[in-house]
Amino acid sequence: MRHTRPDFPDGFLFGAATSSYQIEGHGVGGAGRTQWDDFAATPGNVVRFEDGARACDHYHRYAEDLDLVAAAGFDCYRFSLSWARVMPEGRGPVNAEGLDFYDRLTDAMLERGIKPCATLYHWELPSPLLDSGGWRNRDIAEWFADYTEVVMSRIGDRMFSVAPINEPWCVAWLSHFEGHHAPGVRDIRAAARAMHHVLLAHGRAIETMRGLGMGNLGGVFNHEWTDPADDSPEARSAADRYDAIYNRWFLGGVFKGEYPTLALEGLEPHLPTGWQDDFSTIQAPLDWCGLNYYTRKLIAPAGQPWPNYRDVEGPLPKTFMDWEIYPDGLYNFLTRAAREYTGDLPLFVTENGMASPDVLKGTSVEDPDRTAYLDAHLASAKRAIAEGVPLNGYFIWSLLDNYEWALGYEKRFGLVHVDFDTLVRTPKASYHALAHALKS
Numbered sequence: 001m002r003h004t005r006p007d008f009p010d011g012f013l014f015g016a017a018t019s020s021y022q023i024e025g026h027g028v029g030g031a032g033r034t035q036w037d038d039f040a041a042t043p044g045n046v047v048r049f050e051d052g053a054r055a056c057d058h059y060h061r062y063a064e065d066l067d068l069v070a071a072a073g074f075d076c077y078r079f080s081l082s083w084a085r086v087m088p089e090g091r092g093p094v095n096a097e098g099l100d101f102y103d104r105l106t107d108a109m110l111e112r113g114i115k116p117c118a119t120l121y122h123w124e125l126p127s128p129l130l131d132s133g134g135w136r137n138r139d140i141a142e143w144f145a146d147y148t149e150v151v152m153s154r155i156g157d158r159m160f161s162v163a164p165i166n167e168p169w170c171v172a173w174l175s176h177f178e179g180h181h182a183p184g185v186r187d188i189r190a191a192a193r194a195m196h197h198v199l200l201a202h203g204r205a206i207e208t209m210r211g212l213g214m215g216n217l218g219g220v221f222n223h224e225w226t227d228p229a230d231d232s233p234e235a236r237s238a239a240d241r242y243d244a245i246y247n248r249w250f251l252g253g254v255f256k257g258e259y260p261t262l263a264l265e266g267l268e269p270h271l272p273t274g275w276q277d278d279f280s281t282i283q284a285p286l287d288w289c290g291l292n293y294y295t296r297k298l299i300a301p302a303g304q305p306w307p308n309y310r311d312v313e314g315p316l317p318k319t320f321m322d323w324e325i326y327p328d329g330l331y332n333f334l335t336r337a338a339r340e341y342t343g344d345l346p347l348f349v350t351e352n353g354m355a356s357p358d359v360l361k362g363t364s365v366e367d368p369d370r371t372a373y374l375d376a377h378l379a380s381a382k383r384a385i386a387e388g389v390p391l392n393g394y395f396i397w398s399l400l401d402n403y404e405w406a407l408g409y410e411k412r413f414g415l416v417h418v419d420f421d422t423l424v425r426t427p428k429a430s431y432h433a434l435a436h437a438l439k440s
């Protein structure tokens with residue numbers, strides 16, 4: 001890697017990220033059923049009907065995994081907690097075994113000198129809550145606040161940082177308008193409500209944690225850079241609508257107390273009554289803002305009703321996800337976020353990384369494309385810092401190969417290869433390159 005730790009300001013934090021359902025093994029430890037178990041059990045939703053029942057068995061192998069985090073020289077580990085593991089019904093009874101697990105995990109990080117960076121929700125909604133409407137139901141904000149209180153009353157004293165919800169766009173739009181993720185709904189009214197309720201729940205969780213006396217609280221928002229597919233005004237306005245729904249809705253809600261007009265054009269008729277009154281909660285002050293970034297999209301009109309866009313194939317080299325590699329997008333977002341939304345607030349790149357068809361040969365995995373991808377995105381991060389963007393850290397997705405949701409186990413994002421039969425972990429060449437860079 002060309003970039004090493006000394007290229008970044010003193011105190012700049014490097015971390016690796018994972019999420020509960022993608023690695024833990026949800027079939028053990030008394031976890032309740034989740035919307036992803038149901039979605040995966042419905043043919044046609046997930047490649048090979050794969051689910052997270054065993055995943056990487058991190059539940060039993062967390063010590064080995066944290067050893068890998070420490071040995072690479074990471075400062076932080078970004079992990080998530082499963083709502084259904086802590087409260088199998090989503091409300092009411094607590095699974096003591098689940099809380100104990102997160103307590104052990106936290107202490108295991110601290111024993112290794114790793115800063116625990118928690119996310120409260122990374123998509124495994126307890127199935128009984130979906131029976132009650134899930135993200136369509138406004139009550140989810142209070143259910144989520146209750147869960148937050150339970151879990152953070154136990155481990156909140158030892159967290160370095162906490163964010164309530166990973167990637168609200170995925171929770172709301174990808175899962176309720178596009179239907180690609182659980183619960184697989186394709187319905188504009190459901191999507192509008194989820195778009196709003198996910199931010200309301202975010203705000204209630206922040207308020208709850210402030211009430212517990214916690215600090216260093218943030219939000220984690222995913223972004224896709226958006227360019228028009230051609231020079232036509234129609235393509236420009238389709239790209240602007242995409243940008244409004246994907247990128248500007250969430251930052252606008254949290255940092256400005258407003259939703260973008262181009263998104264309201266389609267969603268306002270479907271929002272719950274009185275939505276404007278919720279911004280005081282949604283805008284609960286944050287200590288930092290996290291941006292997840294992977295790619296850009298080229299957007300054209302689709303000849304359909306609102307939102308009337310489609311993405312077209314771009315010319316740039318692509319990852320195994322078929323995502324264009326566009327490091328400038330990270331720079332663009334960091335500078336835009338600081339300029340238009342977050343000002344002096346510390347920013348973090350909370351996810352960045354790529355999938356590749358990595359193969360274990362003997363005892364090694366050569367993944368030069370991943371090293372190059374990370375290096376190029378670190379260059380963009382550095383460029384933004386040089387222009388005054390208060391970027392304080394960078395997290396790689398992901399520590400381990402894991403369950404890539406509807407795409408199952410085939411898309412390997414890890415710095416560490418996982419053999420999903422034997423569960424043996426093998427650090428890839430990118431892991432070694434990074435470890436070298438972080439210790440420089």
Ligand code: IFM
Pocket residue numbers: 019022167292351397403404413
């Ligand atoms: O695996 C996901 C993760 O759960 C959320 N952010 C994007 C990653 C890659 O698709």
